Amino acid sequence: MHIIHYNLTTTSKVGGVESFVWELAQQQVRLGHRVTIVGGNGSIKRPMHGLRVMTFPFIARERLAWGPLRRAYAWRKLAERLSLLPRAWPILKTADLVHIHKPYDLVVAPLLKRHGIPTVYHGHGEDFFRGDVQLMNSAAALLSCSSYNAQTLQQHYGRTATVVYNGVDLEHFRPLEPELRLRHAIAGDAKWLLVQPGRMMPWKGQRDAITALSLLDEQYHLAFLGDGETRQELADYAQSLGIADRIHLLGTIAHSELPRYLACADLVLGTSYTSETFGMALAEAQACGKAVVASSWRGYDDVVQAGSTGERFKAQDPADLARVIAQLCADDGYREQLAQAGRQRVQQLFPWSAIAERVEAVYQNIEHRT
Template sequence: MHIIHYNLTTTSKVGGVESFVWELAQQQVRLGHRVTIVGGQGPIQRPNQGLRVLKFPFIDRSRLAWGPLRRAYAWRKLAERLSLLPRAWPILKTADLVHIHKPYDLVVAPLLKRHGIPTVYHGHGEDFFRGDDQLIQSAAALLSCSSYNAQTLQQHYGRTASVVYNGVDLEHFRPLAAEPTLRQAIAGDAQCLLMHPGRMMPWKGQRDAITALSLLDHTYHLAFLGDGETHQALANYAQQLGIAERVHFLGTIAHSELPRYLACADLVLGTSYTSETFGMALAEAQACGRPVIASSWRGYDDVVQAGSTGERFIAQDPADLARVISQLCHDSAYREQLACAGRQRVQQLFPWSAVAERVEVVYEGLRL
């Protein structure tokens, strides 16, 4: 079967959804499918075997911030996606099945349906827009990355989605010994090094992590792995609080290097308070044998169970986050217990081979 994964940002940005597309596509090649990734013209290219990757020009949403679209962020994202479609359309028509990962691409579902090509929509978030509830009717099947997201899709679309958890590359994300020189380069002589992987977006809660750090003494340091639109604002905030020397902005770390960096962390944080639907970065940290702390936001529920595979704090409550950090940093045995349980759960539920098998079951149900 010829499967096309159609997602503009797979080849132009780094993120959880983008990683999902790369990994699932590679697994599907191993299952014997012919797989093509169709994305936007961009710098992202991962090593792959037997996988075709096609990139096409598009109009970046930042160039559309004028006139009535200036404040209409959702419509700008839709326009960005639509700008890719004319060049991608001839390729999409060659597929046996098109797998999309953002609601903005639902516009292809009715078009492909006319050609007898099923569209599978895979929900990874809550980025809806007016009219998507009509477009979804042309999708042959709905998948969801978590139980929380499946509930969200049910409420919004009135259709049941099959839960297919995000996956983790267990060969790549594995426990490594911390490198003293790397840890020293990141945070000097910090006694407790906190790490926060992920894009810098307002809803990701990085500001809360910085506030929590300000409530802890000088032996605690915080390192951000990633970049994004709030980077400068976060740096300014750390400076304002007088803790800039304890907050380290490491920028986007290459996928190949992430396990080395995670190995240096005493704790890995997930502080989102909306939109997060799984917590891929935390699952990867767990696979590396690191203890994790997640906010009470429900999107983390499949990955972090309080007192079992990690700890939780009240979302948008920096004081509660500081309390949990202090508790864990003073109890190495408990940290190790959480880390072991977290890794076991990842090994059981989130290997990419299991993800691909769950998707395959959905495909087979379409009787292609």
């Protein structure tokens, strides 16, 4: 089967959805499929024998921020995607199946359907726009990255989604001995190092993590692995609380280096209070044998079960987060118990080979129906 993964940002940005496309595509090549990734012009590449990558020019959403589109972010993203389609269309028509990962690409579903080519939509988030429900009627199958996201898609589209979790590269994300030199470079002689991976966005809750740190004593330090639009705001906030010396903004860490940094952590935090649909960064930390703490936001539910594979705190409640952090750091045995259980769950549910098999079953069901 010739599978095309059609997603503009796979080759132009770094993120969870983009990593998902690369990893799934590589697994599908190993299963014997002919696989092509079609994306926008960019510098992101993950070479693999047998995987074809094709990129085309597009108009970035930032360039569309004028006139009536200035405040219409969803329509700008749709326009960005549409700008790629004319050049990509001749390639899309060569597929046996097209797998899309953003609702803005649903416009291809009715077009491909006319050519007898099924479209599979894989929901990873909660981006919707006017008219997407009608476009979804032309999709052959609906997948979702988590139980929570499946419920959201059911409510919006009126269709049942097959849950296919995000995957974790268990060869890459594995327990490592902490490098004392690296840990010291990050946080000096701090007794406890909390680590929070992820983009710096308002809804990611990094501000709550900083507030929680201010409620703990000077033995606790917090390192952010990532960058984004709120970085300076977070730095200023830490300064205003008088704890700038205990907050470490490390910027974007290369994917290849992440396990080394996670190995230095005593706890790994996830503080999102909306939009988070899975919690990939926490699953990767669990694969590295680290205890994790997640907010009560439902998007984390498939990854972190309170008292079993991690601990939870009330979302947007820094005092409760501080309480949970202090509790776990005071109990080495419990912290290790959570870490081991988390790693076992990741090994059982989230290896990429298992993810590819679930997707394969959906593809085969489409073939049987047609």
